[in-house]
Amino acid sequence: MNDVTMLWTAVYIAMLAAFTGYVVISRVPVILHTPLMSGSNFIHGIVLIGAMVALGLATTPLEQIIGFIAVILGAANVTGGYVVTERILQMFDRSGKKPKKGA
Amino acid sequence: MNDVTMLWTAVYIAMLAAFTGYVVISRVPVILHTPLMSGSNFIHGIVLIGAMVALGLATTPLEQIIGFIAVILGAANVTGGYVVTERILQMFDRSGKKPKKGA
Amino acid sequence: MIDFSWAIDPVYIATIFFFIVGLQRMSHPLTARSGIVWAGAAMLIATLVTFLTPNLTNFTLMALAIVIGGGFGYIAAKRVGMTDMPQMVAFYNGMGGGAAAGISAVALLGTTTAPSGSLAVIGGLIGAVSFSGSLIAFLKLQGWMRPRPITFKGQQVVNMMILALAIVSGVLVLSHPSWIPLTVGMYLPLFFVLSLGFGFLMTLPIGGADMPVVISMYNAFTGLAVALDGFSFATPNYAMVIAGIIVGAAGSLLTLQMARAMNRSISNVFFGAFGATEEKEMQIQGSMKSIEADDVAVMLAYANKVIIAPGYGMAVAQAQQKVKELTDLLESKDIQVKFAIHPVAGRMPGHMNVLLAEAGVAYDHLFDRDEVNPEFPSTDVVLVIGANDVINPAAHRKGSPLFGMPILDVEQAKNVIVLKRGQGKGFAGIENDLFYRDNTRMLYGDAQETVGKLVQALKKL
Amino acid sequence: MIDFSWAIDPVYIATIFFFIVGLQRMSHPLTARSGIVWAGAAMLIATLVTFLTPNLTNFTLMALAIVIGGGFGYIAAKRVGMTDMPQMVAFYNGMGGGAAAGISAVALLGTTTAPSGSLAVIGGLIGAVSFSGSLIAFLKLQGWMRPRPITFKGQQVVNMMILALAIVSGVLVLSHPSWIPLTVGMYLPLFFVLSLGFGFLMTLPIGGADMPVVISMYNAFTGLAVALDGFSFATPNYAMVIAGIIVGAAGSLLTLQMARAMNRSISNVFFGAFGATEEKEMQIQGSMKSIEADDVAVMLAYANKVIIAPGYGMAVAQAQQKVKELTDLLESKDIQVKFAIHPVAGRMPGHMNVLLAEAGVAYDHLFDRDEVNPEFPSTDVVLVIGANDVINPAAHRKGSPLFGMPILDVEQAKNVIVLKRGQGKGFAGIENDLFYRDNTRMLYGDAQETVGKLVQALKKL
Numbered sequence A, B: 001m002n003d004v005t006m007l008w009t010a011v012y013i014a015m016l017a018a019f020t021g022y023v024v025i026s027r028v029p030v031i032l033h034t035p036l037m038s039g040s041n042f043i044h045g046i047v048l049i050g051a052m053v054a055l056g057l058a059t060t061p062l063e064q065i066i067g068f069i070a071v072i073l074g075a076a077n078v079t080g081g082y083v084v085t086e087r088i089l090q091m092f093d094r095s096g097k098k099p100k101k102g103a
Numbered sequence C, D: 001m002i003d004f005s006w007a008i009d010p011v012y013i014a015t016i017f018f019f020i021v022g023l024q025r026m027s028h029p030l031t032a033r034s035g036i037v038w039a040g041a042a043m044l045i046a047t048l049v050t051f052l053t054p055n056l057t058n059f060t061l062m063a064l065a066i067v068i069g070g071g072f073g074y075i076a077a078k079r080v081g082m083t084d085m086p087q088m089v090a091f092y093n094g095m096g097g098g099a100a101a102g103i104s105a106v107a108l109l110g111t112t113t114a115p116s117g118s119l120a121v122i123g124g125l126i127g128a129v130s131f132s133g134s135l136i137a138f139l140k141l142q143g144w145m146r147p148r149p150i151t152f153k154g155q156q157v158v159n160m161m162i163l164a165l166a167i168v169s170g171v172l173v174l175s176h177p178s179w180i181p182l183t184v185g186m187y188l189p190l191f192f193v194l195s196l197g198f199g200f201l202m203t204l205p206i207g208g209a210d211m212p213v214v215i216s217m218y219n220a221f222t223g224l225a226v227a228l229d230g231f232s233f234a235t236p237n238y239a240m241v242i243a244g245i246i247v248g249a250a251g252s253l254l255t256l257q258m259a260r261a262m263n264r265s266i267s268n269v270f271f272g273a274f275g276a277t278e279e280k281e282m283q284i285q286g287s288m289k290s291i292e293a294d295d296v297a298v299m300l301a302y303a304n305k306v307i308i309a310p311g312y313g314m315a316v317a318q319a320q321q322k323v324k325e326l327t328d329l330l331e332s333k334d335i336q337v338k339f340a341i342h343p344v345a346g347r348m349p350g351h352m353n354v355l356l357a358e359a360g361v362a363y364d365h366l367f368d369r370d371e372v373n374p375e376f377p378s379t380d381v382v383l384v385i386g387a388n389d390v391i392n393p394a395a396h397r398k399g400s401p402l403f404g405m406p407i408l409d410v411e412q413a414k415n416v417i418v419l420k421r422g423q424g425k426g427f428a429g430i431e432n433d434l435f436y437r438d439n440t441r442m443l444y445g446d447a448q449e450t451v452g453k454l455v456q457a458l459k460k461l
């Protein structure tokens, strides 16, 4: 598969991803917009796996330093995004099930 | 790009297409289920372009015959599917705009 | 000749874009049409640029085939009546399946380099099944073949064996082991004959009235076959893959929704004779009381709110035009008229909507079950026009084959007038004790005639 | 070591699957949590299999960085209060943008083979802007920096010039023309410094209260940067591409919705000083009439239906726990209590829902604007707790900066009680003549205190 084919493949994927994202997200009710924001924050935390590969392929000290920082940032992003989202959704979960109990 | 990479690329595309199809279609109201059926009929009429390539690459007479039939079938599929769907939707369109006029 | 093949991919991508947008615009009747028109234009351009594909020959054959197929498809689609929609969909679906099978066949004959022939085999199998199955469905619905289920003992076993043989021959097509003195060219016909045979045999035992579910499933099949055939080329044709999978998803979803609204499971449609659980002879209290058109007209004239519940019988009688007239007349007398549309009224999903739209009834008069059910208690007259199963209160009674099916609760209205020809049962073949209720009256006759009489009588009032 | 790298792609695909399913399950509060948990588990496994990627080194550094970053993210996220959500989101978003910029930097330094370095440049630019911009947003929201817009003359021109320079240096990074005696390694720092600088400068002039819109946009930016960086590897990492684009779509959609609900355009947020169209000194009839907690308690006790409209002030006062107590007390007296939640009440979309959910108010008590607006006329008492702009009837008056913003029509209720500390204006800085209406009474004081007093008074009754 040559570069041109790869380009068009990428465009197909991007287009489908955009449609999927758009349609799925427009169904999220306003009540959940805060966790949606932090949740999509978590999702772009997948940048961590890219940062790991970048660091893993780094050879010069400069590359290693940048890669190291990128992994730290990516890990903070994904962990923080997840924990915050889960904390928020846990509240909705609980508030739905035991409406009489305080936090 | 090797075959394994292509396989996974295909899986990504298939997965996104399935999500897109599922989400988009589950929004079509019952009132439009008949045109949805004929419309999706039209959409798989894209098989025509594949049949054209198959015929175009055919070399033996047997391949040419099969390819020829495939193009006929594909062309009938896509044209018929489109015309029927458009006819149905035209009615809804008109019935929405001039409710007092009969067909 | 200058090489324009760079245009192919962008055009295909735009086509998929407009397909998806077209489906998205189907979420509302008013936007739907422009969506399909764009999709159609995109598809047309996609067809044209396909001629630019490098290394193609046989252009004359190609153009000829497109003219033949396209012309035929166009004329047939322009002529078909709206009542005949189900068989038309079956027909075009079969065409698509056949085309997919053809692509697989050419790919497997070895001219095109298929990176994974197994996908071509699976695509060919599914396409062929969809082709022959859809053809049977078409013949049955068109009345060119006995619509009754054709069954014999051990049918399931025979069918499964044929499927197994088809799969085995598909494997042989791919591997053609050297210890069997046959070539690919000899396995291939066997493979396709078996696949087509399976499609025939699988569809034969299904009754005409279950056909819409089957068609919708074959629709999904064709989509899948097209998607798989997208890999039959040197570089995958992702437009075919994506469009095919979207149709696969659409077909599956619709099949399940339809089956649920009919209160049947998919396996029941394919493997079960319907009505096996039929209830014991039911004890129905009361009798059916008939009424004349003139009396109904008076009743209507004094009503504030009328709901019309149409069913398959309205389509049979081609009464929708008269119904539209009646609606206009009632509305001119300031009577509120609504239509209660059950999802499986008629013979395909959304069938009633199409027929009424064709007759010019504005879609804002059409209400689905959930919207309209709470309104019946405040309704003066319900006109049931050729509907039966979708208003059968047996659905609320345990033990009935209809039990659990969501119905239109017309019996809660003050007066129910049922327009039908006689004592005929509905598709499910079950007695309807609604007809025996105290607030129900029967207006016998062909629906086109009786609605016509109502219009006349109302005009005279 | 055995090669397990075949596991990477399937795991990544499954991760994307669970990401999408997780978002789908966010369509309902009760299913949302399980969705994010699955997505989190998938992401964890994806991180682990990434260690199996062929040809990697620096594993110790990698593990160390993950522990540092993950540990820090975990602790910060566990500690943060729900009122501080906006800055937390900004913070993590900045991290993601920074990571994306880092990937681009490494790719451009030439160790990884980037099939298209231009994507890495664009990704790096967007990532860096998102990083520095989010940081400013964080600092302003956290109160570690003056939240007021920092503006100077010709700001827009300066910003645009810096962006242009950043783009030029990006082009140089890719082309490093031989007639300039500099190497890639020398253009790259310049490129990133300019990109980061643009992010800073673009965010500085934006006021603290506009920050949520900005954060949401940077969220989309980071997604886009991640998607572009997905192409920085020998074979594209489609998991990054897809996840990134989904976030890009989500962020864009939310940004637009939020801006619409705030009645502002995106360009207005970025380039316009808010309130430039502020209306002339308005003539307000009447006066503000205060009331004591005891009297309100009596009023509430005799009500049938009470609606609570919370706003940013409730969050500031941390009064949600007390509000929950009040709700329980009223319900124990058989008084119907509902919450009217405006989409931009508070400081980020859905903020009120989160705070009330944290306090244990069941989400079936929360109603959005369209649901609750028709109910105000039949409501005995509306308690406005620290809300101002979202209930300002100026939105119905032409010429007001709020004109056209959809609001909660609390003024239609029989009695409106407004809980606030004094004469403070809302975020938009506009007078609210609701406070001067005949059916409005002001209950002054910090909302936590005043609601507490209401609870006490009600208990005594």
Ligand SMILES: NC(=O)c1ccc[n+]([C@@H]2O[C@H](COP(=O)([O-])OP(=O)(O)OC[C@H]3O[C@@H](n4cnc5c(N)ncnc54)[C@H](OP(=O)(O)O)[C@@H]3O)[C@@H](O)[C@H]2O)c1
Pocket: C209, C210, C211, C212, C213, C258, C261, C262, C310, C311, C312, C313, C314, C316, C317, C343, C344, C345, C346, C347, C348, C349, C350, C351, C385, C386, C387, C388, C389, C390, C391, C419, C420, C421, C422, C423, C424, C425, C426, C427, C428, C445, C446, C447, C448
């Ligand atoms: N829509 C779908 O997708 C779909 C698909 C497959 C199956 N089905 C099934 O089809 C059925 C549809 O229910 P339905 O209530 O619409 O129809 P139905 O149950 O089939 O009943 C139709 C009724 O119309 C009467 N009728 C027939 N021709 C008539 C004429 N010319 N004038 C007046 N009346 C006439 C018949 O009684 P007389 O003979 O006495 O006139 C019959 O009782 C359901 O059981 C459903 O499950 C629907």
Ligand SMILES: NC(=O)c1ccc[n+]([C@@H]2O[C@H](COP(=O)([O-])OP(=O)(O)OC[C@H]3O[C@@H](n4cnc5c(N)ncnc54)[C@H](OP(=O)(O)O)[C@@H]3O)[C@@H](O)[C@H]2O)c1
Pocket: D209, D210, D211, D212, D213, D258, D261, D262, D310, D311, D312, D313, D314, D316, D317, D343, D344, D345, D346, D347, D348, D349, D350, D351, D385, D386, D387, D388, D389, D390, D391, D419, D420, D421, D422, D423, D424, D425, D426, D427, D428, D445, D446, D447, D448
């Ligand atoms: N949600 C979002 O996504 C978002 C994003 C960006 C901007 N915004 C904007 O934020 C505003 C939100 O409107 P809103 O009505 O919720 O809030 P608001 O208009 O900001 O008004 C808050 C009110 O609460 C009072 N208050 C403050 N602290 C208090 C305390 N401790 N106890 C009692 N009262 C207190 C203030 O008056 P006193 O000082 O007199 O007490 C003030 O009038 C809108 O203009 C919206 O456009 C929202």
